[in-house]
Amino acid sequence: MMKKDTYIFGIETSCDETAAAIVKNGTEIVSNVVSSQIESHKRFGGVVPEIASRHHVEQIISVLNKTLEQAGLTFSDMDAIAVTKGPGLVGALLIGVNAAKAIAFAHNLPLIGVHHIAGHIYANRLVKEMTFPLLSLVVSGGHTELVYMKEHGSFEVIGETRDDAAGEAYDKVARTLHLPYPGGPHIDRLAAEGQDTYGLPRVRLEEGSYDFSFSGLKSAVINTVHNAEQRGEVIIPENLAASFQASVVEVLTEKTVRAAKEYNVKQVLLSGGVAANKGLRTSLETVFSELKEVQLVIPPLLLCTDNAAMIAAAGTILFEQGKRDGMDMNGDPGLDIETF
Amino acid sequence: MKTLAIDTSTYTLSIGLADGDVILAEQVTNVKKNHSVRVMPAIQSLMNDVEIKPEDLEKIIVANGPGSYTGVRIGVTIAKTLAWTLNIPIAAVSSLASLAASAPVIDGLVCPIFDARRGRVFTGLYRLSNGTVETMIEDRNVLVTDWCEELLQQNEKILFVGQESILHEKTIAEQMGESAVFAGKAVPYTRPAALLTLGKETENNPAEVVPNYARLAEAEAKWLEANEKKTNGGE
Ligand SMILES: [Zn+2]
Numbered sequence: 095m096m097k098k099d100t101y102i103f104g105i106e107t108s109c110d111e112t113a114a115a116i117v118k119n120g121t122e123i124v125s126n127v128v129s130s131q132i133e134s135h136k137r138f139g140g141v142v143p144e145i146a147s148r149h150h151v152e153q154i155i156s157v158l159n160k161t162l163e164q165a166g167l168t169f170s171d172m173d174a175i176a177v178t179k180g181p182g183l184v185g186a187l188l189i190g191v192n193a194a195k196a197i198a199f200a201h202n203l204p205l206i207g208v209h210h211i212a213g214h215i216y217a218n219r220l221v222k223e224m225t226f227p228l229l230s231l232v233v234s235g236g237h238t239e240l241v242y243m244k245e246h247g248s249f250e251v252i253g254e255t256r257d258d259a260a261g262e263a264y265d266k267v268a269r270t271l272h273l274p275y276p277g278g279p280h281i282d283r284l285a286a287e288g289q290d291t292y293g294l295p296r297v298r299l300e301e302g303s304y305d306f307s308f309s310g311l312k313s314a315v316i317n318t319v320h321n322a323e324q325r326g327e328v329i330i331p332e333n334l335a336a337s338f339q340a341s342v343v344e345v346l347t348e349k350t351v352r353a354a355k356e357y358n359v360k361q362v363l364l365s366g367g368v369a370a371n372k373g374l375r376t377s378l379e380t381v382f383s384e385l386k387e388v389q390l391v392i393p394p395l396l397l398c399t400d401n402a403a404m405i406a407a408a409g410t411i412l413f414e415q416g417k418r419d420g421m422d423m424n425g426d427p428g429l430d431i432e433t434f
Numbered sequence: 435m436k437t438l439a440i441d442t443s444t445y446t447l448s449i450g451l452a453d454g455d456v457i458l459a460e461q462v463t464n465v466k467k468n469h470s471v472r473v474m475p476a477i478q479s480l481m482n483d484v485e486i487k488p489e490d491l492e493k494i495i496v497a498n499g500p501g502s503y504t505g506v507r508i509g510v511t512i513a514k515t516l517a518w519t520l521n522i523p524i525a526a527v528s529s530l531a532s533l534a535a536s537a538p539v540i541d542g543l544v545c546p547i548f549d550a551r552r553g554r555v556f557t558g559l560y561r562l563s564n565g566t567v568e569t570m571i572e573d574r575n576v577l578v579t580d581w582c583e584e585l586l587q588q589n590e591k592i593l594f595v596g597q598e599s600i601l602h603e604k605t606i607a608e609q610m611g612e613s614a615v616f617a618g619k620a621v622p623y624t625r626p627a628a629l630l631t632l633g634k635e636t637e638n639n640p641a642e643v644v645p646n647y648a649r650l651a652e653a654e655a656k657w658l659e660a661n662e663k664k665t666n667g668g669e
Contacts, residue, residue: 137657138653138657142651142653142654144503144651144652144653145651145653145654147503147504147507148507148645148647148651151507151510151511151644151645152644154511154514154515155514155515155518155640155641156641158515158518158519159518159641169519185503185504185507188470188504188507188508188511189507189511191470192470192473192474192508192511192512192515193511193512193515195474195512196474196511196512196515196516196519197515197519199474199477199478199488199516200488200489200515200516200519200520201488201519202488420475421474421475421478422471422472422474422475423471424468424470424471425470
């Protein structure tokens with residue numbers, strides 16, 4: 095007998111993208127719709143939670159509708175509804191969670207709460223099948239984590255940031271250099287034109303640690319700009335961007351390679367919005383091209399930033415493993431990936 | 435027509451079910467608890483109780499504010515998603531009109547009040563007559579003292595309703611004297627039956643139903659203020 099296909103409908107509203115998607119068998123995108131609010135947050139220089147929530151509630155139906163239309167499917171074709179339960183902005187999460195509950199109730203479908211970072215990691219499965227054990231470097235506006243997976247659905251955080259996320263540091267440094275929000279892509283672009291001349295620190299923390307810290311580096315950038323102003327010197331933005339990026343990329347790459355070797359992983363997956371960073375991609379590609387026993391997977395840009403296909407992909411595994419949530423499910427801004 | 439009504443715009447959770455003119459069920463819980471956790475289970479158990487399945491529903495009515503931003507969004511999101519996915523009409527009604535319509539008034543002016551902190555309220559003015567509700571002054575976020583001045587111009591007795599009106603009773607009584615009558619304790623919250631009646635004639639497109647916050651987001655208000663200063667050439 096042929097195995098029936100599994101269709102999971104995913105919803106993601108944890109930050110400033112209203113997104114929905116349908117994924118077949120956990121690996122194939124049937125439809126993927128993302129409505130970004132970035133334009134309306136630009137004037138505030140960052141995501142304003144209340145504004146984000148307002149946009150989500152305005153956009154949700156049109157996003158859900160487009161997702162079904164693009165797929166040419168209905169909810170009666172679906173096996174379950176997966177939704178980001180956390181972490182994220184609580185008011186924003188609640189829109190996706192309550193929309194998901196309404197759909198699950200209306201069509202008597204299973205409801206599955208998904209951890210946002212688990213989603214980011216599973217975005218990779220839409221590109222290449224996972225081989226275990228694997229390691230994922232998750233870098234985004236809100237996260238910098240090294241997650242070890244010995245099998246599907248099992249997540250062990252072996253390293254995380256102790257202060258700022260890498261993406262946060264990028265945004266703050268961009269602001270110091272008077273670059274528009276969001277700053278990451280601008281720094282990446284400037285860095286490509288400059289040289290690592292400012293001698294910024296590499297924060298590695300104690301011997302053997304896989305944790306990260308970027309607030310010291312961020313302060314070093316701010317001090318460099320401040321001191322130059324005091325001395326009447328001109329900062330070369332390209333070089334400062336290159337110096338900052340070199341420090342971030344070097345630390346991320348070094349820790350990822352070391353962990354990949356120590357944990358004997360077969361795959362390294364890059365996940366999260368900062369995975370779009372060319373400097374980081376190039377650095378990882380260079381190092382892992384010499385480490386033949388480890389396969390490096392970097393999803394395309396569209397799957398690195400927040401989307402719902404990744405939530406549906408992670409939801410598929412959880413669905414197959416029998417995870418179900420009830421109608422009393424809540425958004426959880428501090429959800430733990432190891433226990434969710 | 436089997437209709438579900440939802441109001442989560444204050445901490446009171448009001449859910450009602452009707453079949454045509456017959457109210458089948460009303461559920462109100464007036465405790466400060468998390469709406470996001472409780473609304474769907476409450477809807478599920480109430481529908482179960484009166485043996486209505488989701489696919490039996492023919493209309494959804496929702497109170498779309500003003501009120502608690504998060505509360506309003508939870509109710510609106512559930513209501514519009516249900517209406518959209520079941521392909522049935524939705525009616526968005528004012529949370530304040532629903533509270534006003536919960537008053538047992540045959541003929542007269544009713545002023546519903548939700549507290550909005552720092553001397554401000556979400557409020558509006560409604561005329562109830564023979565079961566109809568007419569909007570006299572649109573819903574707004576206003577200082578109680580300014581509001582009383584405006585209400586005095588009606589030259590008519592006004593009934594204040596809603597449990598949070600009690601917080602402002604003293605201020606209102608001082609300013610309005612005998613023009614103000616208080617029923618905050620008798621009409622503490624929105625009755626689901628009032629919602630069900632109020633939304634009867636209205637039909638909205640689910641995608642277009644959005645909360646009425648009656649107030650800009652704080653960040654937006656500040657941004658506008660800063661920009662106004664800029665265009666006016668400084669202070
Ligand atoms: Zn993300």
